Structure formats: structure tokens, C-alpha cells
Amino acid sequence: MHPIDARTLEIFRTVAETGSATRAAERLNSTQPSITRAVGAFEKQCGFKLFERGRYGMTLTEAGSALLESVDRSFAGLNMVQEAIGQLRLGLPGTLRTVAIPVVAEGALCDLLAEFARAHPRVAINIKSAHPQTVVNDILTGEVDLGAIIGAPPQGFDLAARVIGERRMKIAVPADHRLANRDRIHFRELHGEQFVMMVQPHNIRLAVETMMNDFGVRPSIAHEVSTQRTVVELARRTGAIGFADDEVIDSVSRSDVMAIELDPPTRWNINLIYRRDRKQSPVCETFLQWLDAR
Template structure:
């Protein structure tokens, strides 16, 4: 059984489309169809139902999917383990990062990495931290540099790299701008835009308000910090932003007893053999680690 055929099967199963699977694997659609047909012939079962434009797994396909994932992950892990014997740092490194970290934290690290290891091809996915977390857990991505969950449980291993101070912000013309002190209850009287409810950052902010018995007016949500900043800057709502994004477009509010910090860092799967390239990137990230003190 060819692992390339299994990879094609998993891509179609994940995307629900032969054409999208072809794009994902950088193949033609006929090539994907041929691989699926070969796999079905080898196994003697039909793996997909094709009804109009809809492609769905058959019962046999659903049975094969977790086993195919195990085979592919085991094969890739074995290939990395054997490749590591050479001690050379080269090959492909699958890396996921959030849009915010990818824009504001990672560029200097990746610049140093690519200069030091020109033989490594970086395969970078920009994903929500929560999505990247799950992809590392499922073995689809080797490393993720993301906003860390409050509790990272085995089999994942997390290393905090940056402490990210969050500030309450409003537009320069907002009624609360310029005040010497603003209470959470005063903020709650105005519309807010928060990160999506499924995000680690949303939970950090929501828990602060819960501890003080205050319910904010969350009228909008988005997972992109740049979009939140735009909404705040034009006066649509107040929000929280990382200190690294503060500039003249917004005003920071002095809110007493409201220290908000999130951990940014790197995660990988303890059951997956790290490539030499992955180890090298983690070591480089360690040099970026900041102290626990946030002013």
C-alpha cells in the first residue's frame, strides 16, 4: 500500500473535494482520482460516495481514516528519526503560527533561522492558535508558535517564549479616553469587541470580568487582532490589544487591578520525533525567552 495513495485519501477526506485535495497536495485532479481508485482497488472497497458535487466518506472510508492517519504519522516519524541520524539540519519543517505572532514576534526569529539553516524549507500555516493546537495534537504539524492554552496537557509539550501584556484600549475620541482611572464597570457601559469566544485570549479577558462580577457588552468578535485594532480606532468599540500593537491610533485606559497577560510560546507532540530542523528552531526560540516580569 503506497503512502502517497493514503495521503491523497486523507486530503480528500479532510477537504471533501478532489479538486481542493489536488491543490493541497500540489497535484492535478486526475492524479488524485487515480490514487483513490488504486487504493480502492487494493482494499476492495469503495471509500467515497460521490453524489453530484458532494464527496463523503463511506463506512469503509470512515473506518480507514484513523488507521491511515496512524500509518502516515508513523511513516513520517520514522523518516524524521532516520534523517536525524545524519545530524544535518535540512529538509521540510511544518510550522504553524497565529497571524499576530507571525506578524509581530516571529519575523526576526525566522530571519535568523533561515540564514543559519538555508537547507531547511519552512512550510508555514497561519492558523488560529486553537486550530494549530489541535493540528499538533493530531500529528499534522510538527511545531506551532501560538498563544498557549492556560493548561497544556500531555502528550503536548509547551515552552513559554514571550509574556504578552494586554492593554485596555479605546479610540482617541472615546468618552473614556484621557481619564485618570477607569473601572471595569464603566467599561461595561460601552460596546466591546472581543476575540472569538473559542479563543484562549477571549478566556483570559472574560475570566477577569467574571472575577469582578461584571458583564461586558460584547457586540462584535473576531479572531484577528489587526481587525480589532481597526474597529477600536474608528470608535466602534473598546477592546484589549497586546502592548506591542499600541500606537497613536488608540488610547490606553488605566484600569486598576486588571493586569492581563497571556503566554505565547511553542508546542510540540511528545510522541512525535522532532526533526533536527525542529530542534534547531526550538533552541533558537529559547534565546528569545523573556523574564517573568511584565511592567
């Protein structure tokens, strides 16, 4: 197989994004016939169809979709190289790339990196918010230097972990709920209540299901959502009970929703994690040294 040039990959990626050789040609300052020829030649080189041609455009085949994921990763790496060149031209030592679930990205991780940025004003900070599984995947694939998760890092990988904070799970109930005037509620008392839950997998979902099993509470899941803030907002609007991080609940107006302690309490560490088996970038090494001396 002949080497694949970057232009071919750019054409493939643009056609996939636009769904049309004509629109891809406009974006790439080319012509529709040349784009069509390039795609056809690339398919011949690959040995399988990348697109289904139809009356309303071009859609990726299953093989084309799988290939696009690999191409996107390649372009992400290229963008990192280009950004590094730009930073060096400006005289900056580099960018610290991080990822975390939204509540940590906006809270503990942001606070920590802001402190680091004040100590090292020539370093650029990049914080990405993502689903927990994406956080781990980005660290393992090298898309980022490090990330932050709630709870222990996954087993089976050579990941270093450093505690940078702690979070507590509470229940969120509307102000007019029968339990709203309580300071603390035992999990057994929630039997028969309607719950708003995080979708799997999530530490809070796992903790709630474990406690349900331990205390014989029959699950009554009315709603499932993908963010903790949505848990709180939906609990407030529907009258169901939501399980969320205490900071998230506290960020919602206390006149609308109450944050109540659980008995027994559930707490997790916020862990900063990174690959132990990979050489860190100079800016990441600087950050880790700063963290040690902090």
C-alpha cells in the same frame, strides 16, 4: 480488506475536491468512466457510500467527509516526505516546520526564526498561522515540529514549553470615545460599555470574561470576531471597546484608535511548545540546541 493503493486515494480526494468525476478526470489526465469505476470499486471495498450522486455532481456523504480528513492527513505526511527528499537533493539539512496564531507568527516567532535562519542559512523555515486549537492539534499530531502559543500549554499532554516573549492585553477605543484621553482604566469603569470580543476559545476572551466576573461587570458583547486585528478595526469603526494584544493595537494608526492600559494589568507569556515524548527531527534538534545556547 485489500490494501488501498495511493492512486485510489488520489482519485477519491480529487473527486471530493472537484465535485465531479469529469473534472477529476481532467485534473488526473484520465477518463470519466475510469474515474467513476475507481470510485465505485473503492466504495465497494469500504463497504459504504462515499458520495451522493446528483444532477449537478458528486457530494461527500458524512462517512466520505470523515474519510477525507484521514486521507488529507496521509497526503500531508507524503508531502512532507517528498519535500524532505527535495531538500536533501539540494544539500539542505531540512525544514523547520512551525505553527502559531497570526499575531505571534508575524511577531515573536518570526523574529526568533529569522535569527535562527541567519545563523543556519541552509535550513528552510516554514511558518503556518492558525487558530489556537489548530496550533495545539498540529503539534500533537506531528504536522509541525513546534509551535508558539500565548499562555500556558494545555494540560494532559507531554508538552515542553519555553518562554520566548510576553504580551499584554489593552483596550482599543476610537479616538473620539469618551475614554480615549485616559492612560489607564479600571475594569469596573467598563460596566455598560459595548464590547468587541474574540470568539471562544481564546486567552483574551477567557481573561475578559474572568475579569467581568471578578469585578461584577455585566457582559454587553456587541460583536464577536476571529482575529485581534478585526477586534481593533471593528472597535474603531463602531465605537465599541475592543480587547486585544498591545502590539496589534499599536499596529493600527494611533490617530484612529487609542491603546489604553487596563487596571489590573493582564499579561501572558509567549510559549514555544513541542512534544516531549517524540523524537525530534534533526533540524528541530539543531534549533533547540541553538535556542539553549542563545
